[in-house]
Amino acid sequence: MSARSIVLKMKAIMFALVVVLAVLGSHQVQAQFLHPKIKSKETTIRRVVVLPAKVNVVRDSMKGPEGMAAESDELSARVETMVAEVLSKQKHVTTLPATAASAEGDAQQKYNVADFQNKFDDLLPKIMKKRSDVKKGRFSMGDEVLNLNLEKGADAVVFIRGDGKKLTSGKTAFKLLVGGTPAYLRLQIGIVDARNGEVLLYTDPIFPGDPTTAVDRLRKALEKGFKKLPEVKG
Amino acid sequence: MFPRKPTNLIVAALYFCIVLTSVGPVAVAQKKTAPVEATPPPLSEEFKFGGVDLEVLQQADLLDVRLERDGLVLADESANAYLRRIGQSLIPRGLKIERVSWRFRALRDPQPNAFALPNGSIYVTTGLMTLIDNESQLAAIIAHELTHVMRRHTYVHNRSNRKKFLTMNVMSAIGAYAPGGLVGAVITVVTTVAPFIMIATIYGYSRDLEREADLKGIDMMISAEYPPEEMVNVMKLLDKDFEGENIRLFYNDHPSLDERIKYLSSYLGARADRVTPQMELNRERKLYFGKVESVMRHDLQLAINAGRARSAVYLAQRLVDFHDDSENLFWLAESYRALGPRAPQLAEKELTNSAKKDAAKKSLKRTAEEEERELLATPAGKENWQRHQQLAEQMYRRALSAETPTPVAHRGLGMLYEKLGRGSDAAAEYEKYLEQSPAAIDRERIQRRIEALKEKLK
Numbered sequence: 294m295s296a297r298s299i300v301l302k303m304k305a306i307m308f309a310l311v312v313v314l315a316v317l318g319s320h321q322v323q324a325q326f327l328h329p330k331i332k333s334k335e336t337t338i339r340r341v342v343v344l345p346a347k348v349n350v351v352r353d354s355m356k357g358p359e360g361m362a363a364e365s366d367e368l369s370a371r372v373e374t375m376v377a378e379v380l381s382k383q384k385h386v387t388t389l390p391a392t393a394a395s396a397e398g399d400a401q402q403k404y405n406v407a408d409f410q411n412k413f414d415d416l417l418p419k420i421m422k423k424r425s426d427v428k429k430g431r432f433s434m435g436d437e438v439l440n441l442n443l444e445k446g447a448d449a450v451v452f453i454r455g456d457g458k459k460l461t462s463g464k465t466a467f468k469l470l471v472g473g474t475p476a477y478l479r480l481q482i483g484i485v486d487a488r489n490g491e492v493l494l495y496t497d498p499i500f501p502g503d504p505t506t507a508v509d510r511l512r513k514a515l516e517k518g519f520k521k522l523p524e525v526k527g
Numbered sequence: 528m529f530p531r532k533p534t535n536l537i538v539a540a541l542y543f544c545i546v547l548t549s550v551g552p553v554a555v556a557q558k559k560t561a562p563v564e565a566t567p568p569p570l571s572e573e574f575k576f577g578g579v580d581l582e583v584l585q586q587a588d589l590l591d592v593r594l595e596r597d598g599l600v601l602a603d604e605s606a607n608a609y610l611r612r613i614g615q616s617l618i619p620r621g622l623k624i625e626r627v628s629w630r631f632r633a634l635r636d637p638q639p640n641a642f643a644l645p646n647g648s649i650y651v652t653t654g655l656m657t658l659i660d661n662e663s664q665l666a667a668i669i670a671h672e673l674t675h676v677m678r679r680h681t682y683v684h685n686r687s688n689r690k691k692f693l694t695m696n697v698m699s700a701i702g703a704y705a706p707g708g709l710v711g712a713v714i715t716v717v718t719t720v721a722p723f724i725m726i727a728t729i730y731g732y733s734r735d736l737e738r739e740a741d742l743k744g745i746d747m748m749i750s751a752e753y754p755p756e757e758m759v760n761v762m763k764l765l766d767k768d769f770e771g772e773n774i775r776l777f778y779n780d781h782p783s784l785d786e787r788i789k790y791l792s793s794y795l796g797a798r799a800d801r802v803t804p805q806m807e808l809n810r811e812r813k814l815y816f817g818k819v820e821s822v823m824r825h826d827l828q829l830a831i832n833a834g835r836a837r838s839a840v841y842l843a844q845r846l847v848d849f850h851d852d853s854e855n856l857f858w859l860a861e862s863y864r865a866l867g868p869r870a871p872q873l874a875e876k877e878l879t880n881s882a883k884k885d886a887a888k889k890s891l892k893r894t895a896e897e898e899e900r901e902l903l904a905t906p907a908g909k910e911n912w913q914r915h916q917q918l919a920e921q922m923y924r925r926a927l928s929a930e931t932p933t934p935v936a937h938r939g940l941g942m943l944y945e946k947l948g949r950g951s952d953a954a955a956e957y958e959k960y961l962e963q964s965p966a967a968i969d970r971e972r973i974q975r976r977i978e979a980l981k982e983k984l985k
Contacts, residue, residue: 357688359582362589400602401968404635407598408832415833418891432894439972488975 325521326427328493336493338484339525340387341380341449342441344410346373348455348480350504355463364459364505372453372480372511379515380451385525389444405440412437413452417481420495427495434490447487455480457504478504478511482518494522576626580645580682584626587644587681594634594650601633601653606822610669613662614649616751617670627676631669633822637830637838638772639765643672645681653826657842658764661815663748663757663806670744670751671758678743680736687733741787742794752805755798762788769837771873771883816849827858834895836865837872853929857936860922863915864943867899868908871915919943934963938973945980954980 330336346369351358377388412434420432438450457478460468468475477499484494498514500507576584594600601607610631618629627647639655649672651665659665675681732740745755766784808814816823823846830839839862846855876882893901902908920943926936941956957977961970 360586403598419894422891436972440969
């Protein structure tokens with residue numbers, strides 16, 4: 294291969310990369326991975342329990358990131374509600390109350406929920422390392438899920454995690470000058486079988502913009518995030 | 528473009544920071560030779576609150592709420608009251624500090640750690656309470672943390688950090704090696720609410736501030752009649768690395784444990800000569816274990832859940848040596864079962880910094896079940912599993928033959944037999960468990976296991 298053709302090839306690759314990055318930078322991106330049991334319809338998700346979402350956003354200023362605890366709590370609640378709405382409207386999946394799973398006052402039950410949430414946090418980096426393995430049915434949280442003592446009839450448990458960044462005006466100006474990551478929200482949603490703990494679905498919608506205010510974008514991202522999940526019929 | 532896989536960016540940022548901070552070690556080396564001086568007064572009296580400090584204070588209050596809400600605070604009133612009693616005995620009488628309200632609580636985290644928030648909340652993890660030997664060592668930890676609050680170290684550290692570009696990269700570096708699951712839960716919560724507080728509280732303040740907290744802590748211990756040399760002993764205990772997780776990042780600005788032990792021993796000098804009967808009492812191991820036995824049991828469950836089986840075996844054995852009742856024997860059995868095909872101790876080559884980093888990366892790639900399967904395919908893994916399952920069975924049997932046998936030992940034995948492929952034995956043990964604990968929280972789980980086993984045996 295001549296030097297000229299190598300240069301041309303490199304230029305073509307660079308151009309393709311720029312296009313891909315530009316597209317990713319302006320649109321919502323999401324990937325969905327379904328367990329083979331869902332694809333083959335051996336398992337159907339009809340009723341779910343949504344566990345409290347943990348979505349954390351930080352304010353990125355010129356002096357580094359600052360916590361936004363109150364805004365994160367508000368966003369977590371909003372995402373939780375919106376996930377239930379999208380599942381209900383688009384897929385006709387019923388959301389059961391998580392009251393039994395998070396009973397206040399019962400320390401042991403509270404610990405069970407907290408520990409199971411942490412177990413998902415432990416599994417999440419492994420899923421993210423090879424998300425496509427969800428399609429092979431590789432990930433499971435084990436039958437400890439039954440210790441949550443969810444409402445009878447629950448088919449699955451929904452775990453929601455997220456991280457986002459809001460830029461201060463100073464940081465926005467700095468980004469325009471020298472580049473950097475824009476404001477964004479990335480969600481990581483896992484749906485786990487309520488009987489054996491198998492990860493049935495994993496999706497991670499991501500979109501640019503201020504995570505605390507972009508309500509419509511959030512809804513659209515979620516709708517796309519659950520696109521492949523089969524609709525409940527009848 | 529979004530940081531889907533931020534690791535490469537972090538590595539690049541870290542290299543950049545290393546270049547930026549390459550003059551640092553010279554200054555640090557000079558500090559090491561400084562003589563040990565008397566400690567300053569307990570309060571930072573000249574401290575004036577600014578807007579930035581009030582923000583930090585607000586974040587600290589939010590952190591308290593978050594830790595409680597996320598089920599990370601141990602709801603054991605006697606354990607928290609015990610911590611409170613020790614804490615109050617260390618605080619100089621009549622001391623009032625602006626915007627500080629003392630609270631002492633145990634955190635459900637098997638990783639040994641303690642931290643103080645600037646609003647006066649002191650947290651000691653169950654992992655640390657289980658690791659230490661006596662009340663004096665607990666007092667040493669609390670005294671150290673109290674000094675951070677009294678000397679306003681979080682505010683000082685925050686003011687200084689805000690001027691450093693380095694800080695945000697430090698957080699990225701910590702994030703890259705932060706453990707997941709329960710062990711990482713506290714780190715996640717603190718990072719979310721207050722990234723700056725996270726660096727200081729979890730990973731330590733600067734060398735000078737840590738040193739001040741150590742030395743002042745010794746003075747406070749002596750005043751409260753705790754033998755001060757226990758501060759050195761607790762440092763030695765913290766040096767134990769059962770799980771190969773103490774990874775040193777380039778940022779580790781706070782003094783190394785070796786260095787701390789050295790200057791603390793030098794500072795102690797004649798201060799350790801005076802021994803009162805109360806000091807002797809505070810050094811009693813049995814007395815301490817008796818007070819925190821329930822915390823230790825709770826921590827063993829957390830350690831097993833978090834995959835810290837090596838720590839669990841060590842700590843459960845200590846608990847059984849103290850009191851070999853049915854429940855403690857059960858926890859030792861559970862720890863051996865969790866240890867499975869793993870070696871009981873890490874080899875020396877596995878304890879090097881690079882080996883630990885490799886192990887941390889590897890743990891991200893495979894699940895616990897996959898790790899076990901890999902180990903079981905090796906002769907050493909098979910041998911370990913055989914030994915550990917025998918020890919586990921032995922301990923479950925001892926737990927069941929103890930004076931008031933705990934029914935959960937039947938469940939543990941059932942799980943062990945199920946793993947060994949002894950289906951009918953497993954089902955029988957599960958049935959005994961449910962018979963003796965009809966209201967068990969995991970009733971449905973065990974019932975389903977019985978059904979599945981019976982189905983298989985048909």
